[in-house]
Amino acid sequence: MKFSLLSTTVLAGSLLLAACNGTEESSSTPQETKASINLQAEVDAYKTFALDQMDSFLLETEKFVQAFLAGDIEKAKQLYPEARMFFERSEPIAESFGDLDPRIDGRLADIEEEGKGKEEWTGYHKLEYALWVENTTQGYEEVAKQLLADTKELHALAQTVEVEPDLMITGAVDLLNEVSTSKITGEEEIYSHTDLYDFKANIEGAEKIFNILREQISEKDSELVKTLEERFAAVNQLLAIHETAEGGYISYEELTEEHTKALAEAVNQLGEPLSQMGIILE
Amino acid sequence: MLKLASAGAAGAAIGAAGFGGAIKALGYELPSFDNQHSDVSTISFYDRYQSGISTPVQKHIYFASLEILIQSAHELQELFKMWTPIAARLMDGKQIEEPSTNRYVAPGDTGEAMGLDASRLTITFGVGPSLFEKLHLQDKKPKELNDLPHFPKDQLDEAYTGGDICIQACADDPQVAFHAVRNLIRSATGLVKMKWSQSGFNAIPADGSTSRNLFAFKDGTVNPATDEEYNESVWVKAGESTSWMTGGTYLIYRKIQMHLETWDRTSLKEQEATFGRHRESGAAIGKESEFEDFDVLEKDGAGKYIIPEDSHVHLARLAKKAILRRAFSYSSGMVSSTGAHDAGLMFISFQKNPQQFIDIQNSLGRIDKLNEYITHRGSAIFACFPGVEKGSYLGEALFTHL
Secondary structure (H helix, E strand, C coil): CCCCCCCCCCCCCHHHHHHHHCCCCCCCCCCCCCCCCCCHHHHHHHHHHHHHHHHHHHHHHHHHHHHHHCCCHHHHHHHHHHHHHHHHHCHHHHCCCCCHHHHHHCCHHHHHHCCCCHHHCCCHHHHHHHHHHHCCCCCCHHHHHHHHHHHHHHHHHHCCCCCCHHHHHHHHHHHHHHHHHHHCCCCCCCCCCCHHHHHHHHHHHHHHHHHHHHHHHHHHCHHHHHHHHHHHHHHHHHHHCCECCCCCECCHHHCCHHHHHHHHHHHHHHHHHHCCHHHHHC | CHHHHCCCHHHHHHHHHHHHHHHHHCCCCCCCCCCCCCCCCCCCCECCCCCCCCCCCCCEEEEEEEEECCCCHHHHHHHHHHHHHHHHHHHCCCCCCCCCCCCCCCCCCCCCCCCCCCCCCEEEEEECHHHHHHCCCHHHCCCCCCCCCCCCCCCCCHHHCCCCEEEEEEECCHHHHHHHHHHHHHHCECCEEEEEEEEEECCCCCCCCCCECCCCCECCCCCCCCHHHHHHHCCCCCCCCCHHHCCCEEEEEEEEEECHHHHHCCCHHHHHHHHCECCCCCCECCCCCCCCCCCCCCECCCCCECCCCCCHHHHHHHCCCCCEECCEEEEEEECCCCCCEEEEEEEEEEECCHHHHHHHHHHHCCCCHHHHHEEEEEEEEEEECCCECCCCCCCHHHHHCC
16 A cells, blocks of 8 residues: 555545545546535544554564564464454555555565565565574574564654544545455465454454444444444354454364355455445545 | 247337227226336336236346345235335336435445437346245145156256246346346345346347257247137136135246257257257248148058157147246356356246146156256246236235235
8 A cells, every 4th residue: 555644635625525426426526525514523533543553563562572582482472463463454644655555564475576585585474484484583583683673764754644544434444445455365374374364354443434434324324234233243243253262362273164165155245335435524 | 929029129119009999999908007118128017907918029038036135024015015116217228226326325226227229127026935834834835836847867956946026027128137136135135145146148130030059959839829828828827726826826936947958969860850840940840831731640651750759849748738838048157067058947837827837847847858958957837926006016815815
């Protein structure tokens, strides 16, 4: 995701008027638009949520890096998926800072796609490789230290973020798309197979946005709110089947094709109505 | 009709005109049907029968079998009410809704058919036996509508079998057909999900002759052609099935894998003996032209059947049942376990009673020489509603009696 938070769209009234006329003419030219309603309270609420997630992400990453540097493989493995959930929940914000996202969250496949080699690979997934494949922390200390430094930088930058309603709506759909394209296929956590943690966090991130916007959506289309409530519940119920006694999630490798298909379908069923949340901007 | 069918775009216009005339001759009043379409690329959604059945065959098909997520007959009724105007717009070559002025929501129509004409798009809807069980509507289920019995040598894969609802989209442009199914499914998000889908294609020779399947033999030579033959074999007449099926028909789908590699190393003589027809002309063995009639029981001087008794045509003819074949070929890449082509026939037939197909298939049985080269992989049956009048909706007759 390209960084576009600060590229503020100046909103004008033309679209609102066109919509009120109920005309069927298409808007094939880009229009600068103004939200007919004031969404400042919602924007503030989301910013608070996202920054709160960023705080926790930094704290949990510190713990993870400490365990890693202490050579405590078991502890690091246990902290790994939980720390990442804070990042995944606030991904619309976390993803948007230039090259920080690939430095923190890049997979080897992403790095190679950019024509870079394994030696340029950094961040969580490289440490995932060390822990689950190499079963060691030795030789990866610098990567761990760099991860912490990058996370601190992300945390600092996030404080300056300007959130727009459009980002929230696009972000919610993007979170689901993340689930559909990489989590559901087990391609996010190819060594630890902790994909379901990321899955759950992405859903929670989208649900948070929905909850913040719920009243505004309800004024435009109360049926849409009902539909979204049902579909979020359906996804969460399916995920709950795969929870462990300790409150975590089973390995992606334990999922049958039937399980992943059911999850994928539930996410698609949620994504379509979720993409209609933009009605509040008209 | 299929002879007309193969005449391509011109055939569409002739077919439509001839059809209206025939109906008037029978004394039917058709004030509510839309006969405004003079454009040869557009077929009217509103008609006495659903489109995509007697319509001259198009070059492409996208067929989807759906499972319902809804729980009540009322929701099903609402689904078909919602789909009706969408299908009508699609067949008119329009987007499913006018573009929104709000750029912050995803577009209503997925858009890939923009700039294309209707390409003779037809959309045919049907309902499967499982639908009635799921919605506890067994008393509305036509007694003819049951899963097909097991036939000799069936190797059905659950992944290509059955379904609660079918949408058959046929068009001369593959993207137009795909766009129709994609948007109908998307508009019903949360109400239905795909069980399986298959795309297919058809060769329509410029000279209007019958199209060939991937074994190079002509497919559909003996289809019904006249209104009388359609009434005899395809359209359900009043009293012949449950009342809401009057004007409807039963669709049978078989995904038949064709083992191209083994076929291709079979001698021409053997290939022709397998079908019971000549490859190039399509004529029955011993005859000159495709449509020349033949007596399947005729013997040669040595007392042997001229059309071998284990040939496809011989056995099919013995069943003495007529159906409308509207098949398409498919090719879906490669069979990963063998490296062979994953290709074959989307056999689709329409008949007023599924028993017509069952009798033919049973007659083919284990004897059919063609069995050596084919494997039935998928199977489904759907009851296709009658056509829709303007102001009405798909399947209205079923729902008015709930």
